[in-house]
Amino acid sequence: MEFTIGGRLEIRITPADVGKRVSVRRLLQEGPQGPKFTDTVGVLTSWDTGVLSVTPKSGDCVRIVESSLVAGKVVPSAPPRRRGPAASFDELAAVCARAWQPVESEPLGDWLLRAAGGFTRRANSVLPLGDPGVPLDAALARVRQWYADRGLTPYVQTVTGAAGAQEELCAALEERGWRREVTAEVRIAALAPIGDLAAEVSRVRLSRTADPAWLSRYQRFETPGPEVTAVLGSGPSVWFATVPGEAGDAAPAAIGRCVVDGRWAGFMAVEVAPEHRRRGLATTVMTALARQAMDEGGSAAWLQVEAENEGARALYDGMGFSTHHRYHHFRPA
Numbered sequence: 001m002e003f004t005i006g007g008r009l010e011i012r013i014t015p016a017d018v019g020k021r022v023s024v025r026r027l028l029q030e031g032p033q034g035p036k037f038t039d040t041v042g043v044l045t046s047w048d049t050g051v052l053s054v055t056p057k058s059g060d061c062v063r064i065v066e067s068s069l070v071a072g073k074v075v076p077s078a079p080p081r082r083r084g085p086a087a088s089f090d091e092l093a094a095v096c097a098r099a100w101q102p103v104e105s106e107p108l109g110d111w112l113l114r115a116a117g118g119f120t121r122r123a124n125s126v127l128p129l130g131d132p133g134v135p136l137d138a139a140l141a142r143v144r145q146w147y148a149d150r151g152l153t154p155y156v157q158t159v160t161g162a163a164g165a166q167e168e169l170c171a172a173l174e175e176r177g178w179r180r181e182v183t184a185e186v187r188i189a190a191l192a193p194i195g196d197l198a199a200e201v202s203r204v205r206l207s208r209t210a211d212p213a214w215l216s217r218y219q220r221f222e223t224p225g226p227e228v229t230a231v232l233g234s235g236p237s238v239w240f241a242t243v244p245g246e247a248g249d250a251a252p253a254a255i256g257r258c259v260v261d262g263r264w265a266g267f268m269a270v271e272v273a274p275e276h277r278r279r280g281l282a283t284t285v286m287t288a289l290a291r292q293a294m295d296e297g298g299s300a301a302w303l304q305v306e307a308e309n310e311g312a313r314a315l316y317d318g319m320g321f322s323t324h325h326r327y328h329h330f331r332p333a
Contacts, residue, residue, distance in 0.1 A: 043167035057161030099259035101234035109133025117227035125155035162325035195290035204288035235259035256285035265293035
């Protein structure tokens with residue numbers, strides 16, 4: 001990245017640029033072979049008492065002592081997308097929320113407090129899509145109390161890496177002792193190439209409900225309670241895919257879930273039994289669901305994958321998915 005004008009490093013950012021996306025270079029150390037530098041790109045979330053905070057799309061807040069800064073500039077808010085459907089953060093956030101709905105919710109200004117008996121963080125976390133209507137400390141106190149009343153851990157779900165995202169909220173939570181527990185990528189792709197994959201879709205059974213066999217393969221719980229089936233069944237148009245196992249198998253070889261919502265098809269709960277992996281069953285499940293979504297007018301696909309799940313990320317890379325943004329769950333330390 002280029003910081004120089006006429007061969008000179010320049011610092012072209014000030015505290016007035018808080019809230020903007022910046023690129024900065026700082027000195028790490030002086031060594032026998034010369035100085036070592038590192039670069040950071042992210043949102044400048046604060047600049048106080050000689051310390052800058054920059055939050056990149058990873059969600060990890062980077063604090064930089066002002067005296068170590070050797071170059072800096074404001075950069076465009078988001079790089080241009082090279083593949084996949086066009087989508088704003090607001091549109092995609094709403095679609096994702098409708099596909100995984102809580103059992104109980106309550107608004108706090110523009111925030112939404114969500115609970116589902118502890119089944120998944122997504123259904124048991126705050127969705128902060130605007131202003132809570134009260135100062136942040138008061139909002140977080142309300143969040144703590146609301147989840148404590150239900151015997152649940154308070155989580156706040158934040159987003160980074162997209163225009164209009166929440167890097168400043170991430171930094172504010174960290175300053176107040178909240179810690180990021182998990183990060184996932186929201187990925188998008190064109191739907192038709194997934195539906196066009198060569199896959200033995202005749203093996204896949206589609207249903208509107210998650211039957212006991214499907215639930216026996218799903219690994220997110222030990223015993224499914226009513227909140228599990230309520231969350232799984234939520235969404236505009238929900239489909240469950242099952243690939244039966246071999247004769248005598250109680251659980252399916254593979255499963256998946258898809259929610260069709262206008263042009264969007266969201267893929268979730270794609271799981272393959274360990275003894276059936278590396279046989280293309282995950283692709284088969286997604287292809288069958290994609291074709292059903294296309295029959296309902298879908299043209300774009302989305303999914304969520306944890307950043308550490310390298311196997312799933314490689315599979316989705318091959319299907320044409322690219323990262324739109326990242327979301328994080330913060331909880332009090």
